[in-house]
Amino acid sequence: MVSKSTSKYIGVIGAGSFGTAVANILxxxxxxxxLYARTPGKAxxxxxTRTCNGYPIHDHIxxxxxxxxxxxSCDVIFPIVPSANFREMMKDLSPYLKPxxxxxxxxxxxxxxxxxxxxxxxxxxxxxxxxxxSEVIKEESSVVRVxxxxxxxxxxxxxxxxxxxxxxxxxxxxVIRVGQTLLRNERFLIYGSNDLIxxxxxxxxxxxxxxxxxxxxxxxxxxxxxxxxxxRGLVEMVQIGKALGGNAQAFLSLAGVGDLMAxxxxxxxxxxxxxxxxxxxxxxxxxxxxxxxxAEGVKTIDIINELARxxxxxxxxxxxxxxxxxxxxxxxxxxxxxxxxPFRAEIDME
Amino acid sequence: MRKQKEKxxxxxxxxxxQQWPIVQLAKDxxxxxxxxxxxxxxxxxxxxxxxxxxxELEMTVYREKLRMKAxxxxxxxxxxxxxxxxxxxxxxxxxxxxxxxxxxxxEGLLREIIHRYADEIAGNFKKNSYRxxxxxxxxxxxRLLNATRVxxxxxxxxRQLDLDDKIQIVGEPEHIRALAKKGTVVMVxxxxxxxxxxxxxxxxxxxxxxxxxxxxxxxxxxxKIFAYFMNSLGAYKVDRRKKxxxxxxxxxxxxxxALRRGCHSLFFPGGTRSRSGQIEKALKLGLLSTTIxxxxxxxxxxxxxxxxxxxxxxxxxxxxxxxxxxPALINEHLKRTGQERYYKEADxxxxxxxxxxxxxxxxxxxSNISVTIGKGMDILGNYVDMEGHSLDSTGAIxxxxxxxxxxxxxxxxxQREQEYVRILAKRIVEEYHKYNRVFASHLVAYTxxxxxxxxxxxxxxxxxxxxxxxDAMIDYEEFKTAWKKLxxxxxxxxxxxxxxxxxxxxxxxxxxxxxxLANLGMYHAQRPLVxxxxxxxxxxxNTLYYYHNRMEGYGLExxx
Numbered sequence: 001m002v003s004k005s006t007s008k009y010i011g012v013i014g015a016g017s018f019g020t021a022v023a024n025i026l027x028x029x030x031x032x033x034x035l036y037a038r039t040p041g042k043a044x045x046x047x048x049t050r051t052c053n054g055y056p057i058h059d060h061i062x063x064x065x066x067x068x069x070x071x072x073s074c075d076v077i078f079p080i081v082p083s084a085n086f087r088e089m090m091k092d093l094s095p096y097l098k099p100x101x102x103x104x105x106x107x108x109x110x111x112x113x114x115x116x117x118x119x120x121x122x123x124x125x126x127x128x129x130x131x132x133x134s135e136v137i138k139e140e141s142s143v144v145r146v147x148x149x150x151x152x153x154x155x156x157x158x159x160x161x162x163x164x165x166x167x168x169x170x171x172x173x174x175v176i177r178v179g180q181t182l183l184r185n186e187r188f189l190i191y192g193s194n195d196l197i198x199x200x201x202x203x204x205x206x207x208x209x210x211x212x213x214x215x216x217x218x219x220x221x222x223x224x225x226x227x228x229x230x231x232r233g234l235v236e237m238v239q240i241g242k243a244l245g246g247n248a249q250a251f252l253s254l255a256g257v258g259d260l261m262a263x264x265x266x267x268x269x270x271x272x273x274x275x276x277x278x279x280x281x282x283x284x285x286x287x288x289x290x291x292x293x294x295a296e297g298v299k300t301i302d303i304i305n306e307l308a309r310x311x312x313x314x315x316x317x318x319x320x321x322x323x324x325x326x327x328x329x330x331x332x333x334x335x336x337x338x339x340x341x342p343f344r345a346e347i348d349m350e
Numbered sequence: 351m352r353k354q355k356e357k358x359x360x361x362x363x364x365x366x367x368q369q370w371p372i373v374q375l376a377k378d379x380x381x382x383x384x385x386x387x388x389x390x391x392x393x394x395x396x397x398x399x400x401x402x403x404x405x406e407l408e409m410t411v412y413r414e415k416l417r418m419k420a421x422x423x424x425x426x427x428x429x430x431x432x433x434x435x436x437x438x439x440x441x442x443x444x445x446x447x448x449x450x451x452x453x454x455x456x457e458g459l460l461r462e463i464i465h466r467y468a469d470e471i472a473g474n475f476k477k478n479s480y481r482x483x484x485x486x487x488x489x490x491x492x493r494l495l496n497a498t499r500v501x502x503x504x505x506x507x508x509r510q511l512d513l514d515d516k517i518q519i520v521g522e523p524e525h526i527r528a529l530a531k532k533g534t535v536v537m538v539x540x541x542x543x544x545x546x547x548x549x550x551x552x553x554x555x556x557x558x559x560x561x562x563x564x565x566x567x568x569x570x571x572x573x574k575i576f577a578y579f580m581n582s583l584g585a586y587k588v589d590r591r592k593k594x595x596x597x598x599x600x601x602x603x604x605x606x607x608a609l610r611r612g613c614h615s616l617f618f619p620g621g622t623r624s625r626s627g628q629i630e631k632a633l634k635l636g637l638l639s640t641t642i643x644x645x646x647x648x649x650x651x652x653x654x655x656x657x658x659x660x661x662x663x664x665x666x667x668x669x670x671x672x673x674x675x676x677p678a679l680i681n682e683h684l685k686r687t688g689q690e691r692y693y694k695e696a697d698x699x700x701x702x703x704x705x706x707x708x709x710x711x712x713x714x715x716x717s718n719i720s721v722t723i724g725k726g727m728d729i730l731g732n733y734v735d736m737e738g739h740s741l742d743s744t745g746a747i748x749x750x751x752x753x754x755x756x757x758x759x760x761x762x763x764x765q766r767e768q769e770y771v772r773i774l775a776k777r778i779v780e781e782y783h784k785y786n787r788v789f790a791s792h793l794v795a796y797t798x799x800x801x802x803x804x805x806x807x808x809x810x811x812x813x814x815x816x817x818x819x820x821d822a823m824i825d826y827e828e829f830k831t832a833w834k835k836l837x838x839x840x841x842x843x844x845x846x847x848x849x850x851x852x853x854x855x856x857x858x859x860x861x862x863x864x865x866x867l868a869n870l871g872m873y874h875a876q877r878p879l880v881x882x883x884x885x886x887x888x889x890x891x892n893t894l895y896y897y898h899n900r901m902e903g904y905g906l907e908x909x910x
Contacts, residue, residue, distance in 0.1 A: 075757060094744065099730075099752035142742040144730065144753070144773060145766075171772075173765045174756065 009034040010182060011074035013089065014081035015042060015063065016293050017155035018106055020052045022078055024159065025183055027058035034074060040065045053292075055159045071096020076104070076178055078149070079133075082294040083109025086133055090140035097141040104168060104179050105133045106149040108203035109296035110303050124310040127244055130303055132200040147175040148196060150203035150255035152262030154269065158188075165189035167255040169199035191254055198250030201241045206260040207271045207297030208304060208318050209233030213264035214275020215324070215331050229317075229338075230264050236317050240304055243311040271297035278324060279331045298325060316341045360523070360558035363531055370560040371612040372584050376475040382607070386468040390603040391461050394596060403456045404441070410463065410594045411438045417591050425571045427470075437463065460596070467600040473563060473586040517549070520850070521723035521785060523557055525736065526664050529726045530559050532738035533660035534612050536641050537562060538778055540667050541618040547585075549668065550616060553721055563608055564616035565601075565637060602640050609644035612659055619778060625683035628899040638778075639771040645729045646767065649751045650760050660738055660750070663731070663774065665724035665781040669789060669852075680896040722785040722850060729753075730770055731777025783903060787850040788840055790866030795897035797833045798824060798879055798888060800910045815891045822888040829886045832910050834859050839909045849904060870897060 012023040015037040027033045035057070037043040046052045046063035057063075064070065070077060071093055081089050086107055097103075114129040131139070134146045147170030158164055168179030168190055176192035184190045193199050209230060216226045237260070238251045250256055263269040267276070274295045277287045288298065305322040308315040320338055323329035329337070367373055375382055394406075401409070414434050418426070437459055444455040529535055539550055547566055554562055565588040588601060609615060617637045641661050648658035725733055728740040728750045739747045753770065754760045801824050806814055837859070843849045854865050864881075871878045871893050878894040880887050888894055 094742075095746065099748055099750070100755040100758075139743070142732070142748045144770075171769050174763055 008032060009062075009070075009074045011070045011077035012036065013067075013070060013077060013079040013093070015046060015052050016080065016082075017053050017055070017159075018153065019078075019080040020055055020057065021153070021155045021158040022080060022106060022149070022183075023061050024055075024058050025185065025188060026078075027060035028185060029182065031060060031182065033058070033061045034070055035061050035063045036067060036070050037063055037065055067093045068096050071101075075100065076102045076182065078104050078106060079137075080106040083107050083111055083133065083296060084294065084299065087111050087113070087136050087140060090136055094141040097143050099142050099144065101141075101143045102145045102147070102175055102178055103137050103141075103143050104147040104149055104170070104175065105137065107133045107296075108150065108200075108207060109133075109294075109300060110204060111136045112303060119306070125303070125306040126310055127307070130244075130307060132197060132204070134196055134200060145172050145175050146170060146196070147172070147179060148200050148203070149179070150199050150259060151191075152254065152258045154262060154266055156268050161187060163187040165191060165254055165258075167191045167193050167199055167253060169193040169196045169255070171196055193250070193253065193255070195247055195250045197244075198241070198246035199253070199255045201244060201246040202237070202250050202253070202256040203259060204296070204300055205237040205241055205304070206256070206263060207295070207300050208321060209237065209260055210263035210269055210271035211275040211278075211295075211297040211301065212317055212321055214269075214272040214277075215279040215321075216275075216335070217272070218276040218279020219331060219335065221335065225335075226264070230260065233264075233317055234260060236315050240308055240311075240313050240315055240318070243313045244307070270295040274298060284325045284327070301325060360527065360556065362558040362560075363527055364560050367560075371614070372475055372561045372563055375563070375608060375611060375613055376473070379472060382611075383465065383468045383472055386472075386600065386604050386607055387461060387465045389607065390464045390468070390596075390600045391457075393603065394460065394464070394599050395457070403453070403460065404445075406595065407437075407441055407456060407459055407463075410596050411441065413594050414592070421591055423569065423591075425568060433466065463596055464600050467592075467597050468604060471586050471588070471601055471604050473584055475561070475563070475584045517552070518720040519553060519556070519723065520720060520787070521666075522725050523723050525726050526723055527557060527559065528736050529662040529664070529734065529738055530614060533662055534609055535559075535562075535614045535662050535664055535726070536609070537614070537616045537664050537666055538619045538638075539616070539665075540782055541620045541623050542668065542670065543623060546618070546623075546668055549719065549721070550666070553666075553723075554616075557723075560614060562614045562616045565605070565618075598636060602636060602643075605637055606640040606644045606647070609640060609661060610648055619775065623679060625679050628902050635768075635771045635775060638775060639767065642729050642767050642770050642774065645750065646754045646760070646762070649754060658751075660734075661729055662726040662734060662738065663729065663778065664726050665778050665785065667722040667724070667782055667785040667787070669720045669722070669787045680892050683896075720787050720852065722787060724781050724785050727777065727781075729774060731774050784848055785850055786900075787852050788855060788901070789852050789869070790855050790862045791870035792866075792897060792900045793833060793836060793840070793855070794863060794866035794879060795870055795894055796901040796906065797829060797836055797910070798886060799894050799898035800907060801829065801832055802888065802891075804910065811895075815895060817891065822891065824886045824888075826881060826884045826886055830859055830863060833863055835909055836906055837862075839906060840904070843904060 009032045010026050011034050012019050012026065013036040015023075015035055019035070023033045023035045035046065035052075037046060037052075043063040043065040046057065046061075050057055050059075052063075067089075077093075079086070079089065079093075086105075086109075111131040111133065112129060113131055114125070119125045119129075132148075134148055137143055137146050147168055149166055149168060151164075151166035153164055153166050165188065166183070168176050168183075169192070170176050170179075171194060173192075173194075176194075180190045180192065212229055212233060213226055216229055234251065234257065237256070238248050241251060242248060263272055266272060270291060270293060273291075274284075274287055274297060278284065284298070288295070301318055301321050302325075304315065304318045307313075308318060316338065320329065320334045324331055324334050364370060395403075411434055415438075418430060418434070440455060440459060444452045447455070526535060526537075537550070537554075539546060547564070547570070550564075561584045563584040563586055566585040568587045568589040568591075571587060586604065589597070592598075605615065605617075619634055619638050641663065645658075645661045648661075652658035726738075728734055730740075730750065730753060732740045732742060732748065732750075734740050740750050742748050751760070756763070802814060802817065802822070805824075806817065806821075809817070837855065840849060840851060840855075844851045855862055857865070867879055867881055867886075871890075874890070874893060876890045876893075878888065878890045878897065880889060
């Protein structure tokens with residue numbers, strides 16, 4: 001007895017701004033899209049008002065709060081929920097997933113599968129404790145055909161139908177093909193990559209640098225300083241990325257440098273905004289509480305700071321940002337400190 | 351009256367050998383070779399690899415001529431040279447013909463080559479000699495064992511000790527027996543010694559399973575006594591010297607088609623014996639990929655009356671205290687520059703005399719072997735239950751067919767299947783680590799070697815192996831402390847189900863260490879490790895390194 005699939009819908013899980021933007025792109029190509037929202041209230045309001053987070057949604061989109069329906073009526077699903085809720089969502093979805101499903105996620109953060117209280121010098125945080133979303137999907141379900149979306153994709157601009165491009169990364173050519181077929185249109189280009197982990201790491205790590213770039217903008221230190229910061233930041237991304245199992249090449253791609261530029265220069269970026277507000281003297285907790293959507297960068301700074309210690313990678317930028325968000329250092333002092341830091345090594349592409 | 355202790359005896363799951371798929375296959379040998387030739391031919395025609403058929407043929411001829419010159423073997427057939435000469439002549443002659451005619455000749459030559467390969471690969475299984483070889487191994491070895499262990503030569507006909515006293519089978523033997531009835535079993539053992547093939551042959555019949563077919567290195571057929579056992583145990587031949595695409599495709603098709611006919615198969619997925627002594631980390635994906643292809647084709651061909659047979663992968667881990675070939679293997683490993691070269695067979699398995707004397711030592715001295723039969727998995731490495739259903743990590747039933755389905759249809763996607771092979775290989779390696787049984791001997795080797803590393807932090811591996819004799823000793827008390835610490839760690843891993851531990855490991859530290867030292871590489875001319883007074887002395891760094899490697903991959907180095 002093999003389950004027959006009915007490909008009536010394409011699924012999108014997560015009705016945040018990026019999830020909505022992806023749902024709209026999918027729907028534009030005459031596909032029926034099932035958009036999952038966590039609460040019945042939100043799903044009902046989307047269906048009623050035909051808007052989501054203030055953006056209009058396409059006629060082909062139907063909102064639901066029923067994961068079973070998503071699993072059973074979609075062969076291809078795009079999960080786009082914050083990393084902190086991702087595993088939980090997968091656990092709920094997993095009973096309805098079969099090996100024929102294809103999942104392409106758009107979440108740029110880490111999953112932490114260990115209680116932070118248990119981490120100490122004897123038991124350091126390692127790569128085993130930290131998972132990318134594709135790894136979470138594989139751990140929590142029988143789905144193996146997994147991919148990710150990454151690239152400079154500020155949700156607002158996509159919703160405003162401005163041109164953009166993205167990378168679909170997967171070990172499976174099939175998944176890349178499916179992603180291209182479903183998403184490509186005349187103003188949205190899709191590149192493919194087989195380096196799934198590398199591309200996921202790009203999307204995750206660039207958020208750290210985006211927070212830092214925000215602080216520079218906030219302090220009004222100028223474009224030279226920002227360019228200096230971003231290029232040093234890229235080196236740091238590559239070094240920590242390599243320690244975590246990524247290739248240096250990925251960081252030069254659209255999902256690496258491309259995404260880094262967009263987020264580090266745009267006030268539309270949540271991570272940039274966090275840094276910007278930190279520089280204006282706001283408290284980190286107050287900033288997080290006031291934001292509607294999650295800025296993944298803050299959690300990532302904390303994780304990478306810890307991992308870098310375990311793997312003995314020098315990450316001066318992450319370390320300094322970590323001191324800022326744990327209120328050990330002011331933004332001003334941080335930048336003075338970084339200007340004195342003896343950066344030596346350039347990127348080693350080997 | 352003699353008292354026999356209760357022993358597990360397994361009945362044959364298919365008592366009538368006539369019905370064994372392998373017997374059917376042997377009967378059909380000629381027709382089967384024909385089928386293999388046709389299918390290989392069709393797939394080679396479609397796979398272009400950016401080369402024309404002519405280029406492919408030229409390359410094949412060139413490589414074969416090179417092989418015959420550089421590395422001839424005793425088993426090579428006499429007509430090899432004329433055969434390739436004739437292929438080459440006809441290839442050259444047809445070069446100037448009009449394209450259509452040339453193509454016809456090229457395809458004819460391709461078919462000829464494939465047919466020759468398929469005929470060479472195909473096994474010569476004979477039911478009667480299987481019975482004989484089987485009886486010989488069980489009976490003969492058992493007699494030898496009794497003669498030497500019980501009361502001297504007069505007890506040659508005693509039934510007191512059997513081979514299964516010497517070889518412990520642990521793990522999930524009932525599972526493999528159940529699965530062999532439900533579908534086609536592919537056994538994938540670790541590979542440390544040439545003895546493995548015969549050992550596994552014995553295990554298969556001991557468990558009451560029908561004969562398996564398996565790919566054995568053609569070099570083993572150089573030796574008459576091995577050749578006899580191999581043929582009779584269902585071996586087909588794998589020639590590692592031939593790396594041309596035509597040969598590899600034929601080999602894969604042979605394996606895939608035999609699986610589809612329901613022949614239980616055995617692959618050593620590590621390819622060759624582990625040179626370093628480490629558990630296989632990188633598996634050869636070629637033959638493994640045939641399991642996935644065969645399963646997909648069976649799903650494509652299934653219909654309402656004829657359900658596809660399922661293929662089950664069963665990892666098997668063989669543990670010795672001792673590997674006969676260790677000194678030669680480790681030397682080869684150390685010399686190796688990273689490239690796979692033609693290698694000369696220069697190890698202890700070169701003469702029948704050496705094997706016989708090894709077997710004699712093996713049966714007369716107490717050094718046990720344990721064979722762990724792993725839990726059966728489907729072609730993507732999901733565990734299966736006793737009924738053969740695939741289970742996901744939560745224990746829910748899933749259907750492997752779904753892995754091949756895209757938009758509701760089974761599709762053929764080679765890149766996808768390549769990824770699946772990788773997933774499967776990774777799962778097998780995980781299972782190997784889990785089923786590896788730690789013997790005290792492995793751990794003494796590991797402890798001693800790691801302590802030497804700590805003592806000489808400035809030396810690289812090659813210098814460490816050449817450390818002068820006066821430095822090659824460790825204080826026993828220090829050694830014991832470190833050993834105990836590692837044992838604690840290993841027992842922790844055992845609790846988590848990440849490794850197996852032999853019973854003797856749980857004895858008092860002094861005793862267990864003594865056991866380990868006594869068994870570590872016990873038949874080598876020079877024992878790697880001995881205890882003298884309050885010192886542990888390293889007599890042979892290379893073999894110590896070899897045995898230490900067995901414990902790599904568990905993150906133990908942090909605990910010393």
